[in-house]
Amino acid sequence: MLTGILVLLVFQLGGEVIVRLLGLPVPGPVVGLLLLFGALLARGSLPAFLHRAARAMLSILVLLFVPAGVGIIAHLNLLQESWVALIVTLIASTAITMAVTAVVFSMLLRWFRPSGEQEAQ
Amino acid sequence: MTDGLRGLWVYLADTPLLWLVVTIAIYELAVFLYQRANLFALLNPVLVSVILVIALLLVTNTPYDTYFEGAQFIHFLLGPATVSLAVPAYEHVAQLRRVLVPLLITLVVGSLTGILSAVGIGWLLGLSRVTLISLFPKSATMAISVGVSETIGGLPSLTAVLVIITGISGATMAGVLLNLIRIRDETARGFAIGVASHGIGTTRALHLSDEAGAFSGLGLVLNGVLTALLAPLLVGLLGLG
Numbered sequence: 111m112l113t114g115i116l117v118l119l120v121f122q123l124g125g126e127v128i129v130r131l132l133g134l135p136v137p138g139p140v141v142g143l144l145l146l147f148g149a150l151l152a153r154g155s156l157p158a159f160l161h162r163a164a165r166a167m168l169s170i171l172v173l174l175f176v177p178a179g180v181g182i183i184a185h186l187n188l189l190q191e192s193w194v195a196l197i198v199t200l201i202a203s204t205a206i207t208m209a210v211t212a213v214v215f216s217m218l219l220r221w222f223r224p225s226g227e228q229e230a231q
Numbered sequence: 232m233t234d235g236l237r238g239l240w241v242y243l244a245d246t247p248l249l250w251l252v253v254t255i256a257i258y259e260l261a262v263f264l265y266q267r268a269n270l271f272a273l274l275n276p277v278l279v280s281v282i283l284v285i286a287l288l289l290v291t292n293t294p295y296d297t298y299f300e301g302a303q304f305i306h307f308l309l310g311p312a313t314v315s316l317a318v319p320a321y322e323h324v325a326q327l328r329r330v331l332v333p334l335l336i337t338l339v340v341g342s343l344t345g346i347l348s349a350v351g352i353g354w355l356l357g358l359s360r361v362t363l364i365s366l367f368p369k370s371a372t373m374a375i376s377v378g379v380s381e382t383i384g385g386l387p388s389l390t391a392v393l394v395i396i397t398g399i400s401g402a403t404m405a406g407v408l409l410n411l412i413r414i415r416d417e418t419a420r421g422f423a424i425g426v427a428s429h430g431i432g433t434t435r436a437l438h439l440s441d442e443a444g445a446f447s448g449l450g451l452v453l454n455g456v457l458t459a460l461l462a463p464l465l466v467g468l469l470g471l472g
Contacts, residue, residue: 118311125314135463137378139313140456146317156321164318167311171430172277173258174309175373177302179281179395181388183288183295188362188389195356200369200393201400203349204427205408207370208401211341211450212414212423218333219416 114163121146244293250301257283272403275431277395313374313455320452323445330418338450341426342457345370346465364471365389367462369397372429375455383466394429401428402435417442425450 125142128134134141150156182189189196243249261279268274288298299306320327327334349366358366365385368376373394380390405424414420421443424432429451436447466472 115311118314121314121317122310135382136459137313137375137382139310139378140375140459142310142314143317143452144456146314147320150317150321151324156318161318164315167308167315168319170308171312171374173255173280174305174312175277175391175395176254176258176280176284177299177306178309178373178377178388178391179277180284180288180298180302181295182281182392183285183388185386185389188359188386189392192356192358192362195353195358196362196393197396199349199353199356199358199366200396201404202352203345204370204397204401205404206348207341207345208405208408208423208427209412210344211337211426212409212419213412214340215333215337215422216414216416216419218336219330219419222330222333 111159111162111166114157114159114161114166117160118142118146118163118167121149244291245297247301247304250293250298251304252301253287254280254284254302254305257287272399272435275395275399275402277431278399281392281395309374309377313372313378316372316374316452316455319448323449326445327449334422334449334453337422338426338453338457341423341450342370342454342461345427345454346458346461350465350469350471360471361386362389364466366393367466368458369393370427370429371455371458372451375459379459379462383462384472395431398428398431401432405432405435406439418446421446422450426454429455 121142122139123142124145125140126138128141128145129136129138258276258280261274261276261283264279265271265274265276284298287293288295346367349369350363353363353366361384364383365380367383367385368379368390371379371394373391376390376394377387380387401424405420405428409420409423414423417440420439421436424436424443425447428435433444433447433451437444
């Protein structure tokens with residue numbers, strides 16, 4: 111488990127280093143995610159200790175959002191001013207995004223499916 | 232007695248330990264309520280936790296900086312947690328390979344739609360520049376969106392709240408919306424839920440079917456990464472930077 115967490119932290123550190131050195135406008139952990147994904151593809155298998163550490167991390171992922179969310183306390187006036195516009199924007203945008211993604215993907219899945227499989231579906 | 236208690240409070244309120252314990256305890260309470268309410272979407276544990284912690288800070292007159300001294304230990308874990316998203320993505324790599332080309336095209340379309348529709352509608356409704364920038368990563372998973380918001384000059388805490396509301400609205404509307412537009416393919420349903428409404432939506436997709444859950448998980452990781460890459464470019468292109 112500790113080894114797994116060390117691996118995650120090392121890849122995060124690698125991501126931060128690359129972002130700083132290249133001046134990329136991307137959060138370091140995202141680069142770390144890509145590096146780890148690439149490393150797993152190259153390795154061809156998932157070590158059990160990494161699987162355990164990732165599972166532990168992801169099981170508390172939702173808790174990790176709380177401190178950032180509470181930060182809104184500093185901008186409550188911003189929410190007070192424009193909460194209706196914000197909620198309308200978010201609901202409309204989420205609906206549009208979900209519908210467009212679902213329609214485009216199901217169309218493309220049909221186009222790209224080998225012709226033999228079409229009847230089977 | 233009261234003086235003793237007050238002394239104790241003054242001491243505790245200033246230690247990181249108190250707010251660390253409070254955050255975890257309130258979160259556990261919120262999860263308990265959520266399960267008791269049969270996973271009723273508006274009782275989302277993050278939303279309830281944030282509201283309860285804010286109420287407590289306001290009642291006790293505690294500044295956010297004092298709170299964050301304790302909560303930063305939790306916040307710090309967002310970094311390694313983001314990196315750990317590589318693991319579920321790798322576990323689904325076989326499904327990903329099978330539909331790679333249509334999936335990647337859809338990802339670009341979905342990611343752009345998520346960002347541009349939010350910024351477009353928000354702009355029409357007269358939202359301020361910093362609010363519009365904070366809206367950019369609203370469909371990405373919180374682990375990524377908070378970092379992105381910081382990078383592109385938004386308010387990370389506002390983004391955090393917008394991401395939560397996006398997730399809740401996505402999870403709530405998913406079933407009805409996808410039935411309405413007659414999308415029956417579980418792959419497409421799952422992926423759309425993940426791209427539009429990240430982890431909170433994915434929790435809902437897992438209830439629909441295993442396949443929807445897997446593709447929703449893929450959608451949330453891939454859209455998170457693509458949003459991190461696209462957002463800085465788009466902020467510049469739209470002249471908001």
